[in-house]
Each structure stands twice: as C-alpha cells, then as structure tokens.
Amino acid sequence: MKIHPVIIAGGSGTRFWPLSRKSxxxxxxxxxxxxxxxxxxxxxxxxxxxxxxxYVVCGKAHAAAVRRLLPKVPASQVLVEPVARxxxxxxxxxxAVIAQRDPGGVLAILPSDHHxxxxxxxxxxxxxxxxxxxxxxxxxxxxxxxxxxxxxGYVQLGARLGPGPGHRVRAFVEKPDLARAKRYLAGxxxxxxxxxxxxxxxxxxxxxALHLPELARGLDALAAHVGKRSFAGxxxxxFPTLPNISIxxxxxxxxxxIVVVPSAFGWSDVGSFAALPEVRSxxxxxxxxxxxxxxxxxxxxxxxGQTHRPLAVVGVRELVVIDAGDAxxxxxxxxxxxVRKVVDALGARNLKRFL
Amino acid sequence: MKIHPVIIAGGSGTRFWPLSRKSxxxxxxxxxxxxxxxxxxxxxxxxxxxxxxxYVVCGKAHAAAVRRLLPKVPASQVLVEPVARxxxxxxxxxxAVIAQRDPGGVLAILPSDHHxxxxxxxxxxxxxxxxxxxxxxxxxxxxxxxxxxxxxGYVQLGARLGPGPGHRVRAFVEKPDLARAKRYLAGxxxxxxxxxxxxxxxxxxxxxALHLPELARGLDALAAHVGKRSFAGxxxxxFPTLPNISIxxxxxxxxxxIVVVPSAFGWSDVGSFAALPEVRSxxxxxxxxxxxxxxxxxxxxxxxGQTHRPLAVVGVRELVVIDAGDAxxxxxxxxxxxVRKVVDALGARNLKRFL
Numbered sequence: 001m002k003i004h005p006v007i008i009a010g011g012s013g014t015r016f017w018p019l020s021r022k023s024x025x026x027x028x029x030x031x032x033x034x035x036x037x038x039x040x041x042x043x044x045x046x047x048x049x050x051x052x053x054x055y056v057v058c059g060k061a062h063a064a065a066v067r068r069l070l071p072k073v074p075a076s077q078v079l080v081e082p083v084a085r086x087x088x089x090x091x092x093x094x095x096a097v098i099a100q101r102d103p104g105g106v107l108a109i110l111p112s113d114h115h116x117x118x119x120x121x122x123x124x125x126x127x128x129x130x131x132x133x134x135x136x137x138x139x140x141x142x143x144x145x146x147x148x149x150x151x152x153g154y155v156q157l158g159a160r161l162g163p164g165p166g167h168r169v170r171a172f173v174e175k176p177d178l179a180r181a182k183r184y185l186a187g188x189x190x191x192x193x194x195x196x197x198x199x200x201x202x203x204x205x206x207x208x209a210l211h212l213p214e215l216a217r218g219l220d221a222l223a224a225h226v227g228k229r230s231f232a233g234x235x236x237x238x239f240p241t242l243p244n245i246s247i248x249x250x251x252x253x254x255x256x257x258i259v260v261v262p263s264a265f266g267w268s269d270v271g272s273f274a275a276l277p278e279v280r281s282x283x284x285x286x287x288x289x290x291x292x293x294x295x296x297x298x299x300x301x302x303x304x305g306q307t308h309r310p311l312a313v314v315g316v317r318e319l320v321v322i323d324a325g326d327a328x329x330x331x332x333x334x335x336x337x338x339v340r341k342v343v344d345a346l347g348a349r350n351l352k353r354f355l
Numbered sequence: 356m357k358i359h360p361v362i363i364a365g366g367s368g369t370r371f372w373p374l375s376r377k378s379x380x381x382x383x384x385x386x387x388x389x390x391x392x393x394x395x396x397x398x399x400x401x402x403x404x405x406x407x408x409x410y411v412v413c414g415k416a417h418a419a420a421v422r423r424l425l426p427k428v429p430a431s432q433v434l435v436e437p438v439a440r441x442x443x444x445x446x447x448x449x450x451a452v453i454a455q456r457d458p459g460g461v462l463a464i465l466p467s468d469h470h471x472x473x474x475x476x477x478x479x480x481x482x483x484x485x486x487x488x489x490x491x492x493x494x495x496x497x498x499x500x501x502x503x504x505x506x507x508g509y510v511q512l513g514a515r516l517g518p519g520p521g522h523r524v525r526a527f528v529e530k531p532d533l534a535r536a537k538r539y540l541a542g543x544x545x546x547x548x549x550x551x552x553x554x555x556x557x558x559x560x561x562x563x564a565l566h567l568p569e570l571a572r573g574l575d576a577l578a579a580h581v582g583k584r585s586f587a588g589x590x591x592x593x594f595p596t597l598p599n600i601s602i603x604x605x606x607x608x609x610x611x612x613i614v615v616v617p618s619a620f621g622w623s624d625v626g627s628f629a630a631l632p633e634v635r636s637x638x639x640x641x642x643x644x645x646x647x648x649x650x651x652x653x654x655x656x657x658x659x660g661q662t663h664r665p666l667a668v669v670g671v672r673e674l675v676v677i678d679a680g681d682a683x684x685x686x687x688x689x690x691x692x693x694v695r696k697v698v699d700a701l702g703a704r705n706l707k708r709f710l
Contacts, residue, residue: 017667018665018667296693297690310709312373312700332670332671342669
C-alpha cells in the first residue's frame with residue numbers, strides 16, 4: 001500500500017510574532033527541533049513514506065519557501081492555493097490531483113506545524129489508520145489527552161472495531177469549558193482531534209460529493225485539467241469560487257464511515273509560545289532557552305535570544321521573552337494567545353514592515 | 356560671591372545595564388531628559404554658575420567622554436583620578452586645586468548622576484547654602500522626603516539658624532528600616548542626604564586636616580604641584596595612597612560646623628530603572644516609554660526600545676524592559692537593584708564585551 005502524505009501548510013498564524021511573519025509563518029520556524037516544523041513533518045514519515053512522496057498545499061507567498069525547505073518534493077506536488085481557503089478545499093484539491101494518478105491511493109493529511117515527539121508511534125498509528133482507510137473509512141488520528149485542555153476539539157469514542165486500535169465515533173465535541181475538559185480527561189472516553197486524517201482519494205471525494213456538493217463540482221471541474229498545461233489557469237479560476245469551510249465541519253462531522261485511531265505519540269500543535277516547554281527541553285528551572293539567553297532567578301520562562309545579543313531575564317516567572325533580531329516581545333505565558341494584539345498594533349501604527 | 360561647582364563623576368554603576376557599561380556609566384546616559392545626566396547637572400546651574408566655572412572629577416576611562424560632553428569646561432578643570440577612590444579624596448583633590456586659585460572660594464559638590472526637576476528651586480537652595488558656607492559652615496543640601504524610602508541616609512534636623520532655611524544637625528542616620536522610614540516621613544524632622552555639599556575650599560581642607568589627617572597630608576603634598584607641569588606625575592604618585600573613604604563618613608558626620616539646608620527641588624538620585632517614572636513623563640497607564648516601545652495592556656512599566664526595532668510588551672505590570680541595541684534586559688521594577696547580577700553573570704560567562 002502506498003501512502004501519499006499531504007502536508008497542509010496554509011497557515012499564516014500570528015501567534016509566534018516576532019519569530020513568525022507573514023512571509024515566515026509558524027510552519028517555517030524551527031520550534032520543535034533545529035529544523036522547521038514543516039521539514040520535521042516530512043522527515044518523520046520515513047520509512048513509511050518518502051519525502052518525495054509528499055504533496056504540500058500552501059499559499060502563493062510560501063511556495064518558494066516550501067520548495068527551498070523540501071527540495072525533494074517534486075514541483076508538481078507543491079499545490080499552490082491562489083487564495084486562502086479552509087481545509088476542505090485544500091484537502092479536496094490534493095485528493096483531486098492524487099485521484100488522477102492513483103484513484104484508490106491512501107492520503108495522509110498532515111498539518112505542517114505540529115510537533116510529534118515519538119515518531120515511531122506516530123508512524124504505527126498512521127499505518128493502522130491506513131489499514132482502515134483502505135477498506136473505505138475516513139480515519140482521524142486522535143490523541144489521548146494529557147491535560148484538561150479547553151483549546152481543542154474532542155472526539156467521543158464509540159465502540160471498538162474488533163481487535164485493532166480503531167473506534168467508531170460517538171460524537172465530535174466543540175472546545176469544552178474547563179469543567180467538561182476535566183471530565184473528559186478523567187473519563188477516558190474522549191480524545192483530542194489532532195487534525196490528522198487518513199482516507200483513500202476516492203473515499204474523501206465521495207464524501208465531499210455527498211456533504212459539500214458545491215466543493216465537489218469545483219473539484220470535478222479542476223480534475224479535467226490535472227497534469228495538463230491548463231491546470232494553473234483552471235486553479236486560478238476555480239479555486240477562489242470554492243466554499244471556505246473546514247474538512248471537520250464540512251465533511252467528517254457529518255459522515256458515517258468515520259473511524260478514530262487513538263494513540264499517544266507525544267503530540268503538540270505548538271499553539272503558542274506557551275507550548276514550547278511541551279516540545280523543547282528546559283533547564284533545571286523549567287526555562288526554555290535559545291541564543292544568548294541569560295536567565296537569572298527566572299522560572300518557567302521561554303527566553304529565545306539571538307546568538308550575538310545577550311537577553312537577560314531577571315527575577316520573573318512564566319514569562320515569554322523573544323528577541324527575533326528586528327523585533328522583541330515580552331508577554332506572560334498565560335497571555336501568549338494575545339500576541340496577535342501586537343500584530344494589530346503594528347498594522348495600526350504604520351509598522352507593517354514588521355508583520 | 357563666586358561658586359565653583361565640582362561635579363563628581365566617578366561612578367561606574369552597574370544598575371543601568373544594559374544602557375550603562377564600563378565605558379558609559381549612568382552619568383553619561385540621557386535618563387532625565389534628552390541630555391546625559393552630567394550635562395543636565397552642569398546646565399541647571401546657570402545663571403548661578405557657568406559651565407566654564409565647573410570642575411569635574413572623574414576616572415581615567417571617562418575623561419574623554421567628559422571633555423566631549425562638556426567642552427566648555429577648561430581642560431585644567433577636568434581632574435582625572437588615576438585610580439577609583441571614594442568621595443573624600445575626590446572632593447579633597449578639587450578643594451586642593453581650587454584653594455590654590457581662590458582659597459576662600461565656595462565649592463558646590465554635585466553628584467553628576469542625579470536628577471533635579473525644579474532647577475530654580477535648586478539654585479535658590481544652592482545660593483542659600485553658599486551664604487552659610489561663606490561664613491565657614493559645611494553645608495549639606497537635603498531633600499524633604501516624599502516617601503518612606505529605605506535606600507537613603509537621613510539627616511535629623513536640629514535647631515533652625517535664625518530666619519534663613521538652614522538648620523543645625525541633630526544626627527546623621529544610616530538607611531532605616533521601613534517602619535522607621537515611615538516615622539521619619541510622618542514626623543517631618545528628617546530629610547534625605549542628597550550628597551550635595553557646599554563649603555569654602557579652606558573650610559573643607561581644615562575639616563579634612565582635623566578628621567582625616569592622612570588624606571590631608573596627601574592633599575598638602577599635591578597642593579605644591581597644582582598649576583605646574585609636575586601635577587600629573589604627583590597625582591599619579593600620591594592619589595593611589597589616599598584613604599578610600601566617603602566625605603560623609605570621614606568628615607561631615609564628625610564635624611561640628613555642619614548646616615543643613617532642606618529644600619524641595621524635585622530631586623531623584625535615579626537609583627535604578629525603577630526610578631525612571633520619578634524623572635520622566637509616563638503614558639496614561641504609567642509606562643515610561645522610549646524608542647519603538649509598544650505597550651499593550653501594560654501598566655507601570657519602563658519600556659525603553661531602540662528607534663528601529665519594535666519592543667512589544669503585552670499584559671504585564673511593573674516590569675522593566677530595556678533594549679540597548681546590543682543587549683536586552685527584562686526585570687521586575689521591584690528587582691531593579693538585582694540587575695548587577697547580570698553583570699556578574701556576563702563576567703562569569705566570558706561575555707565581558709557586554710560589560
């Protein structure tokens with residue numbers, strides 16, 4: 001069985017400013033290792049899939065960076081969205097392209113900006129999922145929760161499917177409040193939806209046809225141009241007309257043939273600077289350090305400096321301090337989500353060159 | 356009456372790192388205005404004294420900066436200490452030099468790194484002090500306390516001297532604990548010792564002869580060389596032998612002919628970054644800002660950025676954030692005194708080029 005990895009790299013997040021910029025979103029940052037997240041995403045598939053097997057869906061502004069960072073991905077497998085849409089059009093586009101080459105081929109949909117600590121366990125889960133996918137299921141890889149997280153969607157597990165790891169789905173659950181998140185954690189019946197999906201190209205296209213017929217019509221029109229010179233023009237014409245909707249909401253939550261494969265592979269979506277201690281090693285005081293960071297009586301901080309400039313942080317706890325070279329950020333970990341306010345302020349103050 | 360201002364610029368403080376460095380101590384920083392503190396110190400004397408009347412006592416490493424910043428001070432009035440000593444030798448040196456030119460001349464001893472908000476009130480206090488000095492008193496300008504400060508020495512006022520502002524001294528008091536500082540503030544009988552002194556050259560030399568005979572012998576030996584080519588050599592030979600002691604402890608606390616002139620001229624010794632709100636205007640949220648500072652939901656902070664690099668500070672209170680260009684500091688205001696630990700750490704980590 002051949003797996004076609006589809007790396008979704010459409011993100012333009014602002015939560016890692018000043019490290020991230022419009023031209024350098026989170027997936028291009030070396031947050032989990034010395035390599036950009038998107039490169040780790042491709043490399044951790046080996047030997048289950050090769051980098052040259054990967055497809056990448058990304059925006060225009062980021063195509064050059066994708067090609068530079070992943071030179072082994074053939075140019076024809078870098079699918080450039082003419083405009084930003086949500087995950088359903090991005091995944092549909094990849095499925096339409098792959099279906100022309102390998103209609104029954106199995107796609108593994110992989111966010112480009114997540115971290116996985118245990119790559120062998122991750123590949124095992126993917127292989128398990130591919131087994132269900134080959135039999136016609138829409139498979140979601142899910143993660144056993146390790147804390148009462150209120151920032152993620154959950155999946156309530158249904159009956160187990162025979163001896164394998166797969167489960168039916170009882171329900172998709174929106175982001176819960178803390179009390180419910182605590183119950184989910186204690187109950188053992190809910191898992192995190194990690195945004196990692198495995199299905200055959202024809203399976204997902206059928207599901208799109210059933211649940212998102214407008215998207216399906218656009219993809220059908222595109223399919224006629226795949227592999228031809230007319231493809232780029234057709235993509236530029238058709239893609240902007242596709243509905244802006246997520247694959248979760250538009251398809252998976254409505255489909256019947258869903259299987260969930262829960263696993264534990266040290267997953268993090270690296271949602272903000274506050275998540276870096278999940279993915280990087282810390283010093284004895286729990287500080288994640290980079291560059292010429294000088295923590296003095298500092299605890300639980302994220303201090304990422306430049307290599308040539310001392311970044312001294314004295315007598316604070318749970319603070320994020322980032323020197324990106326041309327901009328500096330200070331923010332409590334608990335308010336790391338509010339970094340986007342800086343991006344707004346820069347726009348308002350005519351400092352767009354720092355966005 | 357001619358006043359000879361003597362600006363004491365021997366400080367090599369580390370509490371303003373990373374703005375201050377060994378080669379650029381606090382007195383050379385524009386902390387109170389757009390001008391370095393030492394320049395403000397000279398300019399605020401006008402018209403009571405001219406900049407060209409000033410003497411400056413400083414260390415070897417800082418003489419060039421003094422001459423550059425205060426070009427109107429004649430070269431012969433920049434007195435360069437061959438080694439760092441305390442204030443008694445520095446003041447004694449100035450007195451010995453000035454006594455050769457104007458034995459009964461009045462010296463005004465001025466720390467180079469303090470801030471004065473109300474210059475006319477300051478000059479009035481200096482003029483009042485000079486009146487007592489001319490009659491043979493050792494005069495200390497003192498400041499009515501505005502808070503229960505535990506970081507300063509206090510002077511307990513004695514009887515008032517006739518109709519003028521001068522008081523006798525009941526006692527010099529070391530830095531008090533908070534309870535005593537609160538009593539001093541409430542009682543109205545204690546004032547801050549601001550380190551500003553006024554006396555005739557011959558008066559202070561007599562007091563030194565009485566209380567610090569070892570220093571007096573050195574100064575006598577130096578006096579023979581003042582105005583001669585042999586002065587620099589004599590200074591280099593004699594100065595290192597002088598006792599390392601402050602004028603307060605060595606002379607003033609022992610002398611009988613002390614007069615204190617209390618006043619209120621918006622004084623601050625700008626003791627650390629935490630003191631900047633005393634000397635610079637703040638925004639509506641109490642933040643003192645510089646350069647491209649971007650406070651967002653920040654209160655009571657000191658945020659000094661570079662003009663070309665955004666310094667975004669989100670969701671914090673009472674924090675000091677300084678981007679000095681080649682080094683960055685983050686520290687709570689309440690721990691601003693601990694900045695010296697950074698200087699220690701830089702030394703220990705072979706980063707001496709940032710000292």
